Amino acid sequence: MYVSVPPMEIESRSLAIIDAEVPEPRPFAGDQWAVARRMIHTTADFDLLSHIRFHPAAIQAGKDALLAGADIVTDTRMALSGIPVRRLEPLGCTVRCLIDDPAVAKRAKSEGVTRAWAAVDEVMAHGGADIFVIGNAPTALYRLLDWMERGARPPKLIVGMPVGFVNAAESKELLLAQDAIPYITIVGRKGGSSLAACVINALLKLAREPRGS
Amino acid sequence: MYVSVPPMEIESRSLAIIDAEVPEPRPFAGDQWAVARRMIHTTADFDLLSHIRFHPAAIQAGKDALLAGADIVTDTRMALSGIPVRRLEPLGCTVRCLIDDPAVAKRAKSEGVTRAWAAVDEVMAHGGADIFVIGNAPTALYRLLDWMERGARPPKLIVGMPVGFVNAAESKELLLAQDAIPYITIVGRKGGSSLAACVINALLKLAREPRGS
Numbered sequence: 001m002y003v004s005v006p007p008m009e010i011e012s013r014s015l016a017i018i019d020a021e022v023p024e025p026r027p028f029a030g031d032q033w034a035v036a037r038r039m040i041h042t043t044a045d046f047d048l049l050s051h052i053r054f055h056p057a058a059i060q061a062g063k064d065a066l067l068a069g070a071d072i073v074t075d076t077r078m079a080l081s082g083i084p085v086r087r088l089e090p091l092g093c094t095v096r097c098l099i100d101d102p103a104v105a106k107r108a109k110s111e112g113v114t115r116a117w118a119a120v121d122e123v124m125a126h127g128g129a130d131i132f133v134i135g136n137a138p139t140a141l142y143r144l145l146d147w148m149e150r151g152a153r154p155p156k157l158i159v160g161m162p163v164g165f166v167n168a169a170e171s172k173e174l175l176l177a178q179d180a181i182p183y184i185t186i187v188g189r190k191g192g193s194s195l196a197a198c199v200i201n202a203l204l205k206l207a208r209e210p211r212g213s
Numbered sequence: 214m215y216v217s218v219p220p221m222e223i224e225s226r227s228l229a230i231i232d233a234e235v236p237e238p239r240p241f242a243g244d245q246w247a248v249a250r251r252m253i254h255t256t257a258d259f260d261l262l263s264h265i266r267f268h269p270a271a272i273q274a275g276k277d278a279l280l281a282g283a284d285i286v287t288d289t290r291m292a293l294s295g296i297p298v299r300r301l302e303p304l305g306c307t308v309r310c311l312i313d314d315p316a317v318a319k320r321a322k323s324e325g326v327t328r329a330w331a332a333v334d335e336v337m338a339h340g341g342a343d344i345f346v347i348g349n350a351p352t353a354l355y356r357l358l359d360w361m362e363r364g365a366r367p368p369k370l371i372v373g374m375p376v377g378f379v380n381a382a383e384s385k386e387l388l389l390a391q392d393a394i395p396y397i398t399i400v401g402r403k404g405g406s407s408l409a410a411c412v413i414n415a416l417l418k419l420a421r422e423p424r425g426s
Contacts, residue, residue, distance in 0.1 A: 005379055007327040007352075014378040044376050044402035045258060078407060081294040114220040139220075163257050165227040166218055189257035194291065194407050 014041055022049065031059045031206050038202035043193050051186045052069040053176060058157060061182040062131065062199075063207040069093050070130035072200065073123050073191075075116050075140040075162075081131050083198025087204060098122050116140035118131065120147070128153040134160050135196030138167035145174050148181060158183045159199045161191035227254055235262065244272045244419050248397065251415035255407050264399045266389060269321050271370060274395040275344065275412075276420040278369040282306050283343035285413065286336050287406075288329050288353040288375075292346050297409025300417060311335050329353035334358070341366040347373050348409030351380035361394060371396045373413045374404035 005013060018040050027049050028036045055061075069092025080097040088095060098104050098119040108118035116137030120213050123129055124147045132155050134141045141160045148154055160175045160183055162168045170185045171186050178188055218226060231253050239414045240262050241249045249265050268274075278306030282305025287293045293310040302306060311317050311332040321331035336342055337360045345368050354373045362365055372390045373396050375381045385398050397412055 006325065007321070010379050017378040041377065043405060044378065044381070045260075047258075047260070077294040078291050078410070081290040082406075108220070112219065114223070156291075164254065165230040165257065166223050168257070192405075192407050193295075194257060194405050196264070197291070 011041075018132055022046070028052070028054070031063075034206055035059065035199055035202040038198050038205075039195055040132040042198040043192075045190070048186060048190065048195075051188050051190060053183075053185050053187055055179065055182040055184070056180040058184050059203070059206065062157045062159075062184070062203040065130045066091055066093060066200075066204055066207045068130075070156070071096075072133060073097070073119075074135070074196070075099065075119065076136045078193035078195045079135045079197045082194055083200050084135070084204065088200075091207075092203045111161075112144075112159040114139040117143045120144050124152055129155055131157045131159065132198070133157070133196045133200060134162055135191060135193035136162055138162040138171040139163065141171040141175060142167065145178070148178070152180045156182065158185075159196050160185045161196045161199075163189065163191035165189060177195075222413070224254075235259070241379060244276075245339045246411055247419055248272065248415040251411050251418075252408055254413040256405075258403070261399060261403065261408075264401050264403060266396075266398050266400055268392065268395040268397070271395040271397050272416070272419065273398070275370045275372075275416040278343045279304055279306060279413075279417055279420045281343075283369070284309075285344045285346060286310065286332075286342040287346040287348070287409070288312065288332065289349045289406045292348045292410045294348070295407055296413050297417065304420075326347070326356075327352040330356045333357050337365055342368055344368055344372065344413070346373055346409045346413060347371070348404060348406035349375055349377075351375040351377065351384040354384040355380065356393070358384075361391070363417035367394045369395065371398075372409050374400065374409045374412075375397045376404035378402060 015204045018037050026033055032054050054142050072095045077097055083095050099115050104115055104118045104122050108115040117139040120140050120143040132144055137184055141162050158181055169188050172187055175183050175185055191213055231250050245267050252261055255292045287310045290310055291359055305349050312328050317328055317331045317335050318369050321328040327334040333353050333356040345357055354375050371394055375384055381402050385400055388396050388398050
């Protein structure tokens with residue numbers, strides 16, 4: 001039955017339901033649980049709990065980067081739309097997506113690569129970024145790791161969650177195979193722009209309102 | 214292992230993989246399978262196949278509405294971002310989301326309702342819309358059905374896929390309990406802006422490139 005719930009309480013009730021349905025001991029604790037729980041909240045897909053992977057330094061790196069005014073790059077406009085730009089701006093953060101940039105379209109066409117791949121090249125050719133949020137394109141993650149292997153300036157965090165059936169799982173295995181750059185990822189085929197974006201929301205919340213305070 | 218795939222082939226290879234992993238007889242056939250398959254493509258979540266529900270007239274209603282230049286309203290900016298506005302405009306379609314409209318914020322605050330609820334009121338108070346795409350807010354779907362019960366102008370299609378733990382499943386049960394308005398939905402908690410948006414993409418593809426042609 002539909003239950004009338006005051007708007008301000010919908011989120012906290014939802015999170016309490018997830019807490020109750022994933023009893024302790026949980027697969028993640030503390031801040032990692034806060035991020036994982038947000039991902040369940042976004043999809044209602046508890047299966048993710050077996051597939052989420054955190055680099056041990058990822059949460060702290062993400063919080064620090066946001067509080068220091070991160071330059072955030074997303075692979076899709078959907079991920080961009082899911083990130084609360086207005087709440088990030090006071091911290092000095094910027095959020096951008098180059099997928100529709102004319103220079104990217106031109107580069108993709110002339111080189112026969114995806115626009116997501118060309119967008120990473122465009123970002124890296126101009127100094128890189130602090131946080132990459134990849135929710136759709138395996139080619140974006142693969143290309144970013146390619147730049148890293150060649151010694152380019154690393155980001156502070158990679159939220160690497162491309163979804164799909166061609167190279168998505170493989171690109172995330174490559175991300176997991178390195179430990180120089182902090183990452184948050186989902187092994188296997190699952191992922192998506194909503195998931196990648198919600199990780200930034202969760203990190204922002206943790207950065208601004210430390211748990212227990 | 215990462216395999217280099219020409220950009221133009223990534224989608225068709227992905228869809229072929231899904232076809233292969235869901236052998237005949239499938240839970241959906243024809244155009245319904247094309248839409249359901251797109252939803253799997255967007256999430257890599259095969260569990261959806263047990264939860265997707267089509268009103269029998271939904272696919273035709275959706276295609277007809279798009280070809281006639283539908284006025285499409287989404288509940289979130291993410292869903293809006295996931296809809297290919299540039300490919301819809303030549304058909305005369307418009308796509309809008311009122312969640313950030315100042316009149317909606319004002320209405321939500323003064324009435325103590327969610328902005329998603331107030332946005333539906335704003336749309337309905339000004340003549341309604343042809344297609345509602347609801348990927349996030351149960352309150353949007355609930356409020357829309359409330360207007361329908363009171364005899365307001367019905368949309369031609371409701372893509373009703375709010376996600377979550379508070380009222381999402383319940384709002385979709387209400388949608389399924391009526392058959393006057395064609396719908397595409399997902400029973401239970403799952404849903405999301407990416408899923409709701411990809412249904413429009415799938416319908417657009419079906420409308421423009423009928424299968425078999």
